[in-house]
Amino acid sequence: MPIHLFDSLERKLKPLAPSRADGVFRFYNCGPTVYAPAHIGNFRTFVVNDVLRRLLELEFGADKVKHVRNLTDVDDRTIGQTQKEKRPLAEITKKWTDKFHADCDALNCLRPHAEPTATGYIKEQVNMIEVLMEKGNAYRAADGSVYFKIESFPGYGGLSRIKERELKITNTVADADHKDSVSDFALWKAYKPEEDGDVKWPGPRGASEGRPGWHIECSAMSKSLLGDTIDLHSGGVDLLFPHHENEIAQSECCNGTTFAHHWYHSEHLLVDGTTMSKSKGNYYTLTDLVEKGYSPMAVRYALLMGHPRKQLNFMLDSLHSAESALKTLKSFKDVLADPRNTVDGPEASSRFDRVFAALHDDMNTPAALGALFELRQEFLYPTATSAKPTKADVAALDRALWAFGLDVEGTVLFVPAAITALAAQRWAAKQAKDFATADALRKELTAAGWSMLDSKTDYKLEPLKK
């Protein structure tokens, strides 16, 4: 069964397939703005896209997928951060790019095949803007900025159905100082010394020096790396409008052809039933959660517990749940990996088909996870009618776990040094059969929120369950 994914443009499930003769599936996923650490809401999108990438590789072959994800390293927020910190733009964006990569690695996300930066593609963006100006889709404003003229593109609003909306009148659009129409959006922003510091580049012909608008970077980088028409463009729902709507306008007017065959948007992650915000105290980065003693893999699992196109309510309890589920999965894998538990069978296994069927059906990760646990029950406790696992089944389980990107082996927890020390003392006391001391130390650990799990030869530390 081919991979079916909901297309936000046509609003229906559509099969995914490479459109070009070379059989390579090309997709572009809007990446993060590197001015601060990404939060777990951001990572939901990237994890979901990572699962998609994995499914595509399994479906078309690892060398038949090209995945591009950008890094926005120049925009209002990054520049704002340089002003706040009084540091060069490149220094700030490097710092947060490195952090982003470290987080992605911890979450077991495959690196995209290309990760272009906006500042690395200034020339390409300027070129596109010039074409748009020549074609009459863009105009120079009085201050030297360049705006896209919405009127010039009849298809505008197709993705977000903006024409059917009644836009709330807000004052935020009032900064539209030089626009012909409030809906027009910036392709190029003229340099403002008081705000932009030393961030500026020569502009398109006829415009001032300055920097690109936000939307044009994706159009330019997608065109440069993947061509005029791509197979899929994805991102969080919040990018649907205006970002993606604007990308379509720019790209299609510039290139004269369809920009993307398929649009996919993952929904927001809510925390404690509402949007994340620092003021509500429900704003989490990966580091925040790791410092609370949760493993990145549990975070990944928790992010996959809900349907990607449905808002997912995240809470710390979800992490407890994820951590336990991961352990169960690990023991499942361990049991299957033991040759004594498998029997001879056919080369191929079809028993995991239901897991992939759920994944291929609009990436229904919760249903797929459910199927995985059902299989566990069937494999571990075979009845007269359900056969014991074969070697092929073992390989199929690995394949399924790989598709989810769940590394059940590496549950590395962050354990504070003080806790490690206490644990070592207690272990020594226990070995010396000084149970009174050992028990006292266990109490201390408990008070500190940690549980010590003894085995015959070793021990493990875990955060205490609530």
Added chain:
RNA sequence: GGCGCGGUAGCCAAGUGGUAAGGCCGAGCUCUGCAAAAGCUCUAUGCGCCGGUUCAAUUCCGGCCCGCGCCUCCA
């Protein structure tokens, strides 16, 4: 005001016109210096409320209530 989504067991969460996947938690049992872990078993006559269609609705239709997101630079 406009556009859209959702309300399923203590929590999270799939799903279907024919009688509710799965995970977590909890309980019991096995095991065990302690505490756990692990393994087994059990856990919604019910799917927001009220009507309607139907042999049959949680699933379709209508109304209502509640929650959430978005509406120009937020994944």
